[in-house]
Amino acid sequence: MAGLLLSRLLQAALVMIAVTAVAFAMFRFVGDPVRAMAREDSTPQERAELAQALGLDQPVPVQYARFVGRVARGDFGISYRNQRPVTTLIAERLPATLELVFAATLLALGLGIPLGVMCAIRPDGAAARLVQSISLIGISTPTFVTGIALILFFAVTLRWLPSFGRGDIVDLGFWTTGYLTGSGLRSLVLPSITLALYQLTLIMRLVRSEMIDALSSDYIRFARARGLPKSRIHYVLALRNALMPVITVTGLQIGSLVAFAIVTETVFQWPGMGLLFIQAVSFVDIPVMAAYLMFVGALFVVLNTAVDLVYAIVDPRLRKAKG
Amino acid sequence: MSAALSIENLRVEYPDGAGGVFVAVDGVSLDVAKGEIHALVGESGAGKTTVGNAAMGLIDKPGRIAGGTIRIGGIAVDPATGEAPGVVRGRDIGAVFQDPMTSLNPLFTIEAQIGETLRHHLGLDARAARERALELLRSVGIPEPERRLSAYPHQLSGGQRQRVVIACALSCAPKLVIADEPTTALDVSIQAQILKLLRDLADRTGIGLLLVTHNMGVVAEIADRVTIMHRGKAVESGTVRDVLAAPQHPYSRALLGAVPRLDRKLARFEVPGEGGGDTAQAARTKIAAQARDEGQVKVSEKLLEVRDLVVEYRARGWLPGMKGTAFRAVDGVSFDVAPGEIFGLVGESGCGKTTVAGAIAGLLKPDAGEILYRGAPVAAKGGASRRAIQMIFQDPYSSLNARLRIGTMLAEPILFYRLAATQAEATEDAAMLLNAVGLPPEAAQRFPHAFSGGQRQRISIARALAARPRLIVCDEPTSSLDVSVQAQILNLLKDLRDANGLTLLFISHDLAVVRQMCDRVAVMRGGKIVELRAADALFETPEHAYTRELLNLVPRPERHGRNGG
Structure with missing residues (x-):
């Protein structure tokens, strides 16, 4: 286990070095930071001084080393657009995205797994067929269409739920949460459904096909021959085997949810990382874009490592035999 | 009663x-x-x-x-x-299934799997269930039962797993046990132990046992x-x-x-309505003629020489480029195969016989030693041995590409080795090959799923023959087939040898089959050859203790009527 952990950490470090290199390259090749920051009527003399102050007169490897050093200390530079530290900007926006993703993941797993099991146990039942057909819609409709349709129905027509923003939030000092107020929770409903829909159908279909495999296996037949109750066979013995690939997919999907919540956040004007990123792109705000890139890279590395470790915990065959 | x-x-x-x-x-x-x-x-x-x-x-x-x-x-x-x-x-009916590798849930400990039956049917609490599970494991003869309780299925051998399955079946003292091929997936020595265990159970506890088997x-x-x-x-x-x-x-x-009988060798198996008729014979003669065109091998010459072969499997290290611990699957094996001979390689699972086959067919790289085909190393790229050595695999279901028509499959090696000038000639050759293995030429138009296991194995043989080989490595060619089909396939292989002067390296765990097929036999254990002699001598007067043990353990139909029964 220690060996596995160590090798995974080494691989993670290599990936992160590659990601920082790409982020660094963005500064060098996408636009000229001096021109972006200096006043329009600045003299060449002033620009040279600015470049020197920013360290841009140094050789490229030195600049890269300094960049990595700053990143390692959590310093991602100053946003070109609003002249505030990028770290502060991300810290402000992160809670909103993470709370949204957490709610969506909970929804996707909480509904996807039981529905998948149901479809596997009674593949010809009316409920299973209905769920299967609806899931086709879920998997083939683009997120922005679902989002807009939900807004139109629940916010505009029925006026039950708010159509944008996070509602009232509570500031805990290090974290802002919408989970503690009624309007915060109500605001969460539509965006989290929108974000969860695709994952939900994916997980449901995956659980279904894995369950069908598991149910036809010899050990399930053996469990039936031992006269164990159906609920135990389905939900304990078969489901645990069926969940192995679900772990991988869920892990990677959480990464994509955080990274690509952009569409949902734009549709619902959700003040999260995605919205921050979209604004950064339209203003060519390189420090924010680079920080976002590194954040998403780090997120995927962490999730992948976590998935590998969880795998080893769930499946005893992947643990090193101890003698 | x-x-x-x-x-x-x-x-x-x-x-x-x-x-x-x-x-x-x-x-x-x-x-x-x-x-x-x-x-x-x-x-x-x-x-x-x-x-x-x-x-x-x-x-x-x-x-x-x-x-x-x-x-x-x-x-x-x-x-x-x-x-x-x-x-x-x-509780009242216990079940034992064929494959102990798959009948236990891989994600739960042995204790959990035996215990859940006890808790559910007898209402025992965790401690009592553990006590009873220990008792059961002891009664089915599992060594160190305390340690096995917390083990997962993959940490046990096949024989131990089947004992756990039997312990599960017996857990609530049933009156009836239904055992479906309980020893088919096991080696002879494990099979003998499990059979003895089942017999003892019936005698000791008065359980009625319905034993479903093909053996x-x-x-x-x-x-x-x-x-x-x-x-x-x-x-x-x-x-x-x-x-x-x-x-x-x-x-x-x-x-x-x-x-197949272990006690004496028969020229052929008796299979009613077999032989394939004149078309098959004619096709085989034609194939034999093609083989002769390629030049005869002198009988005195050695067709295949294996010298001090060593093959190791290495676990991957935890860093790329690092070597893990090695497992020596084949440890210094040497033997020769003469032209026209059927050479047998027998042993229990894990003895390294399939690894030897893989090395000879060029599928695995030896770590030491050499394999010579007519004096030249086999691994050499583009060497004559690539075509001259072909292989037949154990499982006819997974060894044929399900997406290729039989005809395409057979024409592929013919065209690859340029044994036919045109596509039409290759198709003609493919039809002849199908005839030779006793299938109608129309079979070329169909896909593998249209054929039974025995027919598929005939197609595998035809595919091996398509390259006009000198030596066919047969790795357990009949172990997944029924006895009557097995008899037909074995007869076919013998006929092909007789008609074409083909040489066979025949690998099997089934001693009776080896006795019927082979001229000389090597017995392998733990990666080494323990005895290598002419088949008759080996089976009648085995010299090595392990060979004697293996022969003793084979259940034989001719020894019917159990002791005292």
């Missing part, structure tokens, strides 16, 4: 999809008395497993029990639900009574001694005739 299991006139039907029904079991009757082992024998598709499933209430929809009665300990089973009032599956040797070794099934019907039933000594029904006689 009522029988542990009594089946009368059982009929099981499956809808065939076209509105009709397929009758899987048709009017079968049998009784299993307490303390008796009743064997149910037949080839695949005979319906023997369906009878076992019906008794356990495991007939899956859309199948149904359409007629007859099943009584368990005198209580009739309701055909609609498969349940008998007061008889609980798992006549197993029947002779431990069963009291036997019922032979053929196409859903019971064709013969009686005591093992009577049925095996003097089978009455023609099918029983054919089935027994097809079982």
Whole structure:
């Protein structure tokens, strides 16, 4: 286990070095930071001084080393657009995205797994067929269409739920949460459904096909021959085997949810990382874009490592035999 | 005293999809008395497993029990639900399945799997269940039962797993155990232990045992009574001694005739209505002529020489480029194969015989030693040996590409090695090859799924022949086939050898098959050859203790009537 952990950490470090290199390259090749920051009527003399102050007169490897050093200390530079530290900007926006993703993941797993099991146990039942057909819609409709349709129905027509923003939030000092107020929770409903829909159908279909495999296996037949109750066979013995690939997919999907919540956040004007990123792109705000890139890279590395470790915990065959 | 299991006139039907029904079991009757082992024998598709499933209430929809009665300990089973009032599956009926590798759940400990049955049926608490599980593991002869309780299935060997499965089956002291091919997936030495365990259980505890098997040797070794099934019907039933000594029904006689014997060598297996006819003979003569065109090998010459072969499998290190610990699968093996010879390589699973085959066929790289084909190293790229050495694999289901037509499959090596000038000639050759293995040339148009296991293995042989090889490496070519099909395939391989002067390296764990096929035999154990001699000498006067042990453990139909039975 220690060996596995160590090798995974080494691989993670290599990936992160590659990601920082790409982020660094963005500064060098996408636009000229001096021109972006200096006043329009600045003299060449002033620009040279600015470049020197920013360290841009140094050789490229030195600049890269300094960049990595700053990143390692959590310093991602100053946003070109609003002249505030990028770290502060991300810290402000992160809670909103993470709370949204957490709610969506909970929804996707909480509904996807039981529905998948149901479809596997009674593949010809009316409920299973209905769920299967609806899931086709879920998997083939683009997120922005679902989002807009939900807004139109629940916010505009029925006026039950708010159509944008996070509602009232509570500031805990290090974290802002919408989970503690009624309007915060109500605001969460539509965006989290929108974000969860695709994952939900994916997980449901995956659980279904894995369950069908598991149910036809010899050990399930053996469990039936031992006269164990159906609920135990389905939900304990078969489901645990069926969940192995679900772990991988869920892990990677959480990464994509955080990274690509952009569409949902734009549709619902959700003040999260995605919205921050979209604004950064339209203003060519390189420090924010680079920080976002590194954040998403780090997120995927962490999730992948976590998935590998969880795998080893769930499946005893992947643990090193101890003698 | 009522029988542990009594089946009368059982009929099981499956809808065939076209509105009709397929009758899987048709009017079968049998009784299993307490303390008796009743064997149910037949080839695949005979319906023997369906009878076992019906008794356990495991007939899956859309199948149904359409007629007859099943009584368990005198209580009739309701055909609609498969349940008998007061008889609980798992408590009163135990089950043992074929493959111990797959019948235990890989994600749960042994204790959890035995314990859940005990807790559910007997209402034991965790501590009592643990005590009882320990007791059970001891009674089925598992070493260090305390340590095994917390083990996962993958940490146990095949034999130990099957003992755990048996312990599960016995956990609630059932009156009846249904064992479906309990030893088929095991080595002979493990098989002998498991069979002894089952016999002891029947004698000691008075459990009635319905033993579903295709192996006549197993029947002779431990069963009291036997019922032979053929196409859903019971064709013969009686005591093992009577049925095996003097089978009455023609099918029983054919089935027994097809079982390879260990005690003496026969020229051919008796297979009724076989031979393939004149077309097959003509095709084989033509193939033999092609082989002669390529120049004869002198009989004095060695076709294949294996010198001090070592093959190791390495675990991957935890950093790329690092070497993990090595497992030496083949450890200094040397032998020669003469042209026209059938050379046998036998041993239990894990002895390294398949690894030797892989190295000879160029699928694995030896770590030391050399393999020479007519004096030249085989691994050399573009060497003559690439074409001259072909291979037949064990599983005819996974060794044929399901997306290729048979004709394409056969023409591929012919065109690749430029053995035919044009596509048309290659197609003609493919048809001839199909004839030679006893299949109609129309088979070329079809896909593998249209063929049975035996037919597929014939196609595998045709594919190996397509490259016009000198040496065919046969890795367990018949171990997944029924005995009557096995007999046909073995006869075919012999005929091809006789007609074409083909040389065979024949790898098997089945000593009786090796005895029938091979001229010389090497016995392998732990990656080394322990004995290498002419087949007759080896089987009649085995010199090495391990060879003697192996031969002793093989269950033999001719040794029927168990000791004292």
